[in-house]
Amino acid sequence: MGVKLGILGLGTVGTGTVQLLQDTVGRHPLLQEIEIYRVGVRSLSKPRTVELPEGVITTDLEAIVNDPAVDIVVEVMGGLEPARSLILKALSNGKHVVTANKAAIARFGAEIFTAANQAGVYVMLEAAVGGGIPVIQPLKQSLSVNQINAVTGIVNGTTNYILTRMQTEGSNFDDVLADAQRLGYAEADPTADVDGLDAADKIAILASLGFGGRIHLEDVYCEGIRQVSKTDIAYAEKLGFVIKLLAIAKRMTPSSPLSIRVHPTLVPKAHPLASINGVYNAILVEGEPIGQVMFFGPGAGAGATASAVSADILNLVATLKTSTANPNPLLACRHQDYCEIAPIAELITRFYARFLTKDQPGVIGKLGTCFGNFGVSLESIVQTGFQRELAEIVVVTHDVQEGDFRQALTEIRHLEAIDSIPSILRVL
Ligand SMILES: NC(=O)C1=CN([C@@H]2O[C@H](COP(=O)(O)OP(=O)(O)OC[C@H]3O[C@@H](n4cnc5c(N)ncnc54)[C@H](OP(=O)(O)O)[C@@H]3O)[C@@H](O)[C@H]2O)C=CC1
Numbered sequence: 001m002g003v004k005l006g007i008l009g010l011g012t013v014g015t016g017t018v019q020l021l022q023d024t025v026g027r028h029p030l031l032q033e034i035e036i037y038r039v040g041v042r043s044l045s046k047p048r049t050v051e052l053p054e055g056v057i058t059t060d061l062e063a064i065v066n067d068p069a070v071d072i073v074v075e076v077m078g079g080l081e082p083a084r085s086l087i088l089k090a091l092s093n094g095k096h097v098v099t100a101n102k103a104a105i106a107r108f109g110a111e112i113f114t115a116a117n118q119a120g121v122y123v124m125l126e127a128a129v130g131g132g133i134p135v136i137q138p139l140k141q142s143l144s145v146n147q148i149n150a151v152t153g154i155v156n157g158t159t160n161y162i163l164t165r166m167q168t169e170g171s172n173f174d175d176v177l178a179d180a181q182r183l184g185y186a187e188a189d190p191t192a193d194v195d196g197l198d199a200a201d202k203i204a205i206l207a208s209l210g211f212g213g214r215i216h217l218e219d220v221y222c223e224g225i226r227q228v229s230k231t232d233i234a235y236a237e238k239l240g241f242v243i244k245l246l247a248i249a250k251r252m253t254p255s256s257p258l259s260i261r262v263h264p265t266l267v268p269k270a271h272p273l274a275s276i277n278g279v280y281n282a283i284l285v286e287g288e289p290i291g292q293v294m295f296f297g298p299g300a301g302a303g304a305t306a307s308a309v310s311a312d313i314l315n316l317v318a319t320l321k322t323s324t325a326n327p328n329p330l331l332a333c334r335h336q337d338y339c340e341i342a343p344i345a346e347l348i349t350r351f352y353a354r355f356l357t358k359d360q361p362g363v364i365g366k367l368g369t370c371f372g373n374f375g376v377s378l379e380s381i382v383q384t385g386f387q388r389e390l391a392e393i394v395v396v397t398h399d400v401q402e403g404d405f406r407q408a409l410t411e412i413r414h415l416e417a418i419d420s421i422p423s424i425l426r427v428l
């Protein structure tokens with residue numbers, strides 16, 4: 001007997017998944033055991049690019065998650081509600097769930113995984129981070145014996161596309177964003193992408209898997225890319241860096257609190273993440289004893305995301321075929337406790353800062369003294385240009401504690417010679 005799917009959503013990802021499941025030639029033979037039994041949508045009159053038998057498409061999504069015939073619910077509708085309630089209802093009805101919904105998992109993961117564990121079913125989410133890139137299952141399974149030290153990712157394609165174009169064309173953020181919206185790379189409301197919120201959802205999920213503890217989303221420090229200027233991109237280039245929106249979860253020792261953050265970052269050009277351009281995503285995982293492993297590929301798009309969704313479905317089909325009383329711990333969510341998170345002020349990192357100052361003798365000396373007062377050691381300090389009558393000074397620090405650096409900046413802001421500090425960026 002076939003395994004019956006109830007798919008919630010027939011947009012980009014839902015359509016890609018149906019197309020893949022309908023075209024099984026040359027793919028895994030288990031795909032032939034899957035029946036697309038119901039597909040829930042908002043509008044029955046909308047034209048669709050896939051053909052489904054009469055009666056499969058419905059607007060009654062509640063009925064799908066309550067239907068005893070449905071074995072697996074595939075949530076690819078997005079949003080927080082009703083997605084959350086439908087997932088919970090499916091789980092309480094004993095159905096396995098596949099979801100691509102990073103926003104719901106990052107916010108309601110604790111509730112959802114607790115419900116899944118209680119019901120003895122699985123929630124699979126490979127598509128939620130890095131789209132088609134296999135990264136969730138590798139963290140859960142292939143790398144699970146490692147002590148993970150760091151997960152560093154370019155996990156948002158929209159911002160990587162914008163930063164790549166700013167870099168290659170010397171363009172402004174606003175101009176590239178408008179063009180990206182026109183070309184369909186950025187959404188009409190780009191907030192979740194450009195303000196780093198989508199990346200924050202994704203790193204919360206990756207950190208939870210890599211470091212074996214739940215994450216409160218509000219503990220993820222988050223800065224987006226709106227303030228990144230073409231001036232900073234040009235300075236970074238001269239200094240040997242590119243600017244990327246990085247999502248980072250890192251700890252110094254297995255017992256240290258976790259530093260978890262999303263912010264634009266100067267990445268040395270020789271670093272493997274520096275060459276990830278356009279809409280592509282990449283996730284660098286560092287662990288012991290594995291060392292560095294990088295996952296690279298398409299982080300979004302119908303086909304790529306359907307590849308991840310369908311692989312999760314296949315995993316569940318295999319599980320249903322070999323069902324035992326005890327859940328497979330490599331598919332289930334194993335952690336219940338929350339990770340201890342270090343405050344951003346305790347972060348140890350290098351910084352890049354750009355100052356506009358009066359063109360007076362001794363300004364560089366005064367900056368150096370203020371930094372020295374707070375133990376901030378400088379790697380380089382250069383005065384490279386002028387903006388109107390103001391001198392532009394760019395500083396790169398050695399590794400410093402963020403709190404010390406911020407205190408030094410507070411003192412520097414009070415210097416009579418300082419006009420403004422247009423940019424402060426962290427350096428990888
Ligand atoms: N697009 C991508 O490349 C990627 C998307 N994701 C995630 O996948 C999920 C789906 O994204 P995507 O396919 O792009 O979204 P779309 O907006 O393209 O599709 C959403 C689908 O869900 C249906 N839907 C939404 N809300 C309701 C509702 N309240 N009741 C009934 N049906 C509803 C819509 O119905 P109708 O068609 O009738 O409007 C539509 O078919 C999201 O969580 C997203 O973050 C993850 C990785 C990549």
Ligand SMILES: N[C@@H](CC=O)C(=O)O
Nearest residue numbers: 155156157158299300
């Ligand atoms: N909006 C996301 C796509 C899906 O996760 C991105 O730009 O990467």
Ligand code: NA
Nearest residue numbers: 126129131133
């Ligand atoms: Na993925």
